[in-house]
Amino acid sequence: PSPxxxxxxxxxxxxxxxxxxxxPGWKLFGKVPPVQNxxxxxxxxxxxxxxxxxxxxxxxxxxxxxCGQFGDPTSPxxxxxxxxxxxxxxxxxxxxxxxxxxxxxxxxxxxxKHRQQYEEMVAQAKKRELKxxxxxxxxxxxxxxxxxxxGNAALTWNQEILPKWHSVCASRRVRxxxxxxxxxxxxxxxxxxxxxxxxxxxxxxxxxxxSRAREKWKSLPVPVAxxxxxxxAGFPLADREASLELIKxxxxxxxxxxxxxxxxxxxxxxxxxxxxxxxxxxxxVGYVQGMSFIAAVLILNMDTADAFIxxxxxxxxxxxxxxxxxxxxxxxxxxxxxxxxxxENLPKLFAxxxxxxxxxxxxxxxxxxxxxxxxxxxxxxxRVWDVFCQDGDEFLFRSALGILRLYDDILxxxxxxxxxxxxxxxxxxxxxDELFNNIAAINMQSKNKKWAQVLFQMLLYLEGESCS
Numbered sequence: 001p002s003p004x005x006x007x008x009x010x011x012x013x014x015x016x017x018x019x020x021x022x023x024p025g026w027k028l029f030g031k032v033p034p035v036q037n038x039x040x041x042x043x044x045x046x047x048x049x050x051x052x053x054x055x056x057x058x059x060x061x062x063x064x065x066x067c068g069q070f071g072d073p074t075s076p077x078x079x080x081x082x083x084x085x086x087x088x089x090x091x092x093x094x095x096x097x098x099x100x101x102x103x104x105x106x107x108x109x110x111x112x113k114h115r116q117q118y119e120e121m122v123a124q125a126k127k128r129e130l131k132x133x134x135x136x137x138x139x140x141x142x143x144x145x146x147x148x149x150x151g152n153a154a155l156t157w158n159q160e161i162l163p164k165w166h167s168v169c170a171s172r173r174v175r176x177x178x179x180x181x182x183x184x185x186x187x188x189x190x191x192x193x194x195x196x197x198x199x200x201x202x203x204x205x206x207x208x209x210x211s212r213a214r215e216k217w218k219s220l221p222v223p224v225a226x227x228x229x230x231x232x233a234g235f236p237l238a239d240r241e242a243s244l245e246l247i248k249x250x251x252x253x254x255x256x257x258x259x260x261x262x263x264x265x266x267x268x269x270x271x272x273x274x275x276x277x278x279x280x281x282x283x284x285v286g287y288v289q290g291m292s293f294i295a296a297v298l299i300l301n302m303d304t305a306d307a308f309i310x311x312x313x314x315x316x317x318x319x320x321x322x323x324x325x326x327x328x329x330x331x332x333x334x335x336x337x338x339x340x341x342x343x344e345n346l347p348k349l350f351a352x353x354x355x356x357x358x359x360x361x362x363x364x365x366x367x368x369x370x371x372x373x374x375x376x377x378x379x380x381x382x383r384v385w386d387v388f389c390q391d392g393d394e395f396l397f398r399s400a401l402g403i404l405r406l407y408d409d410i411l412x413x414x415x416x417x418x419x420x421x422x423x424x425x426x427x428x429x430x431x432x433d434e435l436f437n438n439i440a441a442i443n444m445q446s447k448n449k450k451w452a453q454v455l456f457q458m459l460l461y462l463e464g465e466s467c468s
Contacts, residue, residue: 096118178387179387181383195314196313198316210277248272254271255296282315294371295311329463337458344446348408348412353419364400368396380435398439
């Protein structure tokens with residue numbers, strides 16, 4: 001470069017060096033202050049940082065800082081803001097600021113108006129904060145009461161009910177406790193005892209069935225197509241172990257929102273094992289869609305072997321076996337008995353369904369197949385299980401009537417398509433208290449006949465119809 005330009009660059013370089021020596025800079029951005037005068041420089045940095053922080057939300061403060069002019073601490077504006085207990089950290093506070101020096105000053109009336117508006121905004125913010133605080137406090141109180149109630153109930157179950165289960169299981173007190181909801185910490189034990197083990201399945205038998213399932217999986221040639229349905233219609237009655245292939249497809253569809261049963265999830269292999277072991281334990285039944293939801297609920301509340309024992313015994317109940325083996329005559333018997341109590345409790349809705357040709361199989365099959373674990377929110381489905389394990393199949397149909405009663409007004413105004421859509425995809429915000437109040441309001445006696453009597457009567461009637 002020319003001597004003139006070289007002198008200019010040299011001068012600028014010296015100036016920049018002199019600035020660096022005078023101002024230690026910001027340590028935050030990588031500059032390390034010199035050792036000399038470190039205490040003095042640190043006080044200077046602290047002072048400048050405090051000024052920048054104070055003026056962060058104000059355009060006028062930014063303008064004054066850039067110009068090197070700091071406001072008078074005793075100005076009327078600052079005294080007004082000092083008296084306020086609450087100040088939103090947002091552009092709301094700009095309404096109090098004076099205009100920059102290069103603009104005309106605010107008129108006194110406008111400044112007073114802005115001050116009033118700001119105070120109103122502060123008051124509204126305080127009011128909202130107070131409401132939110134009260135809401136949080138109320139939620140905390142409700143949660144504390146619920147936790148205390150659950151803790152007391154758990155003590156009752158552990159100390160008074162479970163140790164002498166066989167002598168008190170049929171008592172009114174136990175039934176009332178089941179209706180109130182079994183505490184999650186003892187739910188698995190209660191369900192195991194209530195379901196029982198009539199099949200006398202042992203942990204060793206579970207391991208044998210599981211080993212057989214694993215051998216079958218190893219010998220499977222090619223994974224089944226993704227669009228294949230897992231109904232048992234395509235498998236011979238004596239060789240439904242072939243449905244082992246279909247288990248992998250349904251596991252990924254089981255409670256997908258929880259993400260714990262899908263591939264890589266903590267309970268994927270456990271669910272796979274239980275379903276595979278059952279398919280080898282009952283090759284005459286095999287795997288049927290819906291089973292994965294029942295097994296998943298049990299896994300969430302029990303150890304693996306205990307979950308398998310409860311699973312096998314649950315599916316061995318007459319109602320579940322009728323549905324999973326697709327015994328059409330028995331399924332029709334359950335539907336017919338259900339309609340008797342449907343007409344008895346909800347005659348208007350029953351007539352509406354009849355007019356629209358909405359038969360129980362359209363919505364009941366899915367509810368019964370999964371024991372409501374797919375149809376209802378999981379915590380509410382567990383509440384249904386609490387009573388179902390104690391009362392048996394009758395409560396499944398009573399729960400169905402409770403759901404219909406809960407949405408009676410809505411369903412009577414819908415046509416066939418909307419009714420079917422609503423019942424096959426129930427709302428996710430169902431209140432447990434409201435549902436159980438409606439279930440309790442259902443009368444399970446028809447002409448002085450209980451559920452079991454009506455079911456037997458329908459069975460005889462349908463057998464007579466088939467013979468004729």
